[in-house]
Amino acid sequence: MACVLIVKTGDAFPEVVDQHGDFETLFEKQLSTALPAHLDLQVWDATRHPSPPDLNTLAGIVITGSHSMVSEAEPWSEALKPWLQEALANDMPMLGVCYGHQLMAAAFGGVSDYHPAGRESGTRTVRLTQAGQQDPLFSQLPESFAAHLTHAQSVMQAPQGCTVLAHNSHDAHQALRYGPRQWSVQFHPSLRRQ
Template sequence: MSSLVIIKTGDAFPEVVDQHGDFEQLFIQQLREALPAPLTITVWDARDQTPAPAPSSFAGVIITGSHSMVSEAPPWSEALKPWLQQALAEDVPMLGVCYGHQLMAAAFDGISDFHPAGRESGTRQVRLTQAGQQDPLFSQLPTCFPAHLTHAQSVMQLPPNTTVLAHNHHDAYQALRYGPRQWSVQFHPEFTVPIMQAYIARQRAALRDQGEDPEALISAVRDTPEATGLLQRFLAFI
């Protein structure tokens, strides 16, 4: 039986975990209904000191978000880089999300670091590039769509041989493709409205410090069906 592995790279805030589930559970909830019968879901916590399974042993890979920072190079995160390089070389389908997005870019010789404009949080508009409009995973999305975002770091330098699929006013690299079936997104397709609102509430002080209105951001949070739909569409490439 083939398995889709969710690589867990961190934990959500305790109140989010208590009310909605941890990062890996949020993905499972969104994927469960569309999961083909032969495919199962496995969770691998990359922070555990256990031998990494071979990438080719999985039918597909999803890499979660994290409150860690890619540029701070935690040892478990650095250990994932050659694993991701091998998975790309073996054409294992991959989808990195937020931290997973930044880590994939760093693993493939890009640079991820703190964004000079500060944190991006809330439901924001993301726009497809021309390449994104023709991409097999993204082409069914409207040219401009809402997505949930919460990040202080971004992909700051593009890896070689990488295609930019989406961007917005804050971030030039909101979605990337590295190979035929290897993508990453800065936004959170697994988030729901209550989860996004909980994250903004947690970040009130930091957002105020950079001149934003947290209450206005909370009020502006809305459903992101187009972004969320990427998760189920990704299953078609496994």
């Protein structure tokens, strides 16, 4: 059975874990009811187990948020970059969220670093670009929508050839598409109002 792999890139704060679960749990809750029966959902903790799974066993990849910073180039994070590049070259469906967004952008030739305007936190308005309004995934969203955000780093320079799908007043790269089935978002679609 093929699986959708959740790549865990860090641990949520203990009080968040107590109330809502860890980063991967938030994705498991959302994806478990949406996946077709022939797909399995698995978690790989990239921070503790450095050997990535064989891409041939995967149907898709979701990369979580983290309290780590992409620009600090931790060895486990740097080791993910060639694996993600191979996944992109093989047209593997991918979704990167927050840290995953910044990591994908950096892996594919962009720059992720501290935002000069500081941290963005809270529920903020995000707007689709014209390309976002025509994107097969993002066109299902309204042109302007509320999103949950908390991040100190951002994609400061998007990779050459990628498409900017969404932005807001703080961040020019709230959502990017790198290929036909590879997206990343700065905001947290796994967080929903209770």
